[in-house]
Amino acid sequence: MIVITDPTGKDPNGAAAGSMSFAPNMFQSTFLVSKKLHVAVLAGGLGKGTARLEAILACIRRLELGMPLEEAVRAGVEKSPTDRLLVGGPRRGIVVGGSYDITVVIVKGNKIIIKQYHSSAGPNIVKIPPNVKCAVIHLRNTPGNPLYGTATKVRVEAAIMAGRMIRDGLPATEVLTRVMGYVARKSGEKYGGGAVNITAGLSTGDTFVPARLNERGFPLDAPYRKVCPKCGWSAPYPAAGRYTRCPVCGSSLKTEYAWQVARDLITVRKNQPVVRVYGVRSAYDKATIVEIVQSLIQRGKRDPTHIARAIDNAIDNNTLLGYDYVLPSDIKVEPKANLVTVYMRPLPPGYKKRPLKTPVPSEVLHALGLLGSALGVTLIVLGCVRELLHRRTRGW
Ligand SMILES: [Zn+2]
Numbered sequence: 183m184i185v186i187t188d189p190t191g192k193d194p195n196g197a198a199a200g201s202m203s204f205a206p207n208m209f210q211s212t213f214l215v216s217k218k219l220h221v222a223v224l225a226g227g228l229g230k231g232t233a234r235l236e237a238i239l240a241c242i243r244r245l246e247l248g249m250p251l252e253e254a255v256r257a258g259v260e261k262s263p264t265d266r267l268l269v270g271g272p273r274r275g276i277v278v279g280g281s282y283d284i285t286v287v288i289v290k291g292n293k294i295i296i297k298q299y300h301s302s303a304g305p306n307i308v309k310i311p312p313n314v315k316c317a318v319i320h321l322r323n324t325p326g327n328p329l330y331g332t333a334t335k336v337r338v339e340a341a342i343m344a345g346r347m348i349r350d351g352l353p354a355t356e357v358l359t360r361v362m363g364y365v366a367r368k369s370g371e372k373y374g375g376g377a378v379n380i381t382a383g384l385s386t387g388d389t390f391v392p393a394r395l396n397e398r399g400f401p402l403d404a405p406y407r408k409v410c411p412k413c414g415w416s417a418p419y420p421a422a423g424r425y426t427r428c429p430v431c432g433s434s435l436k437t438e439y440a441w442q443v444a445r446d447l448i449t450v451r452k453n454q455p456v457v458r459v460y461g462v463r464s465a466y467d468k469a470t471i472v473e474i475v476q477s478l479i480q481r482g483k484r485d486p487t488h489i490a491r492a493i494d495n496a497i498d499n500n501t502l503l504g505y506d507y508v509l510p511s512d513i514k515v516e517p518k519a520n521l522v523t524v525y526m527r528p529l530p531p532g533y534k535k536r537p538l539k540t541p542v543p544s545e546v547l548h549a550l551g552l553l554g555s556a557l558g559v560t561l562i563v564l565g566c567v568r569e570l571l572h573r574r575t576r577g578w
Contacts, residue, residue: 191272195353202375217383227265294345329370363441366403
């Protein structure tokens, strides 16, 4: 799904894309956002991994050369006609080609226009012009899904829901993630996948993505964690199920669903810094560190020393396990970009306590973190195709 609520690209939350599925080998479905080009590329369908990869690469190459979306999509689906490419961004519109079942929503003033399109293969291109508020939802049921047969109905409901939210002025990041929560619950096509903010270049990264190929990711309609609104303590599910009150301060806890976590990860908020974290062991650790840094900065503490001390506290009280202590030099604060970068040093397996020597220099971690952004492209999903694509794009 792609949603554009600000086609001019001025609102940092005005364009977003997301993807999920019931299929265990979901990706197979691929998902890219280019920070440089401000465009998202979603791919899926019946083709084999390699054919789809060729389609994606053909499409991206043309986008890199500044060609129109339509040409890029056409070139892509020529390589693999039974796959689908859904490509779009602010100032560019949205183009779909290949094999799809989509509902298109266009909002003009108070008017919501909804149309449906079907294509089983080939260069059947649907184009939405660059200057309109719009959404495109592709939805099919995967065989084996207990809610098989719901796709057509849910696709239309989702489109109406998106149309109303766009008309009411909600930003794309909000519209997209709410619709994803709804579609996950009603159609069963619910496993992450993830979401991106196309304008600002933020993504959910590997938060909801399966650790191994041919597994399912995290369901976007399920509770993801419990958070204490008073002191910031949090625990992920399933462990969170054991708590009704905060073990630190006794306050009642707030349950956050995965789609809400997705929304918070891709939404740019005033005064809220973007936090990048390298060298973490899990998506949960990353979310914990992002939260620590954001709550400090909202309280006016943007000094690297403060931030390092707060992360060290989380290491001391075992909220973060298996990391060396953080030094102020491991934290880069860039006030102009409203960006904070944190380099964590994971300890070798088996170590619980801090060793005497630092195992990994932060430069190495930085390089590792940047592997995912070759060409200014952040890759969200998939196992072996992700590997392949990394190898290919790094060669460019
Ligand atoms: Zn608390």
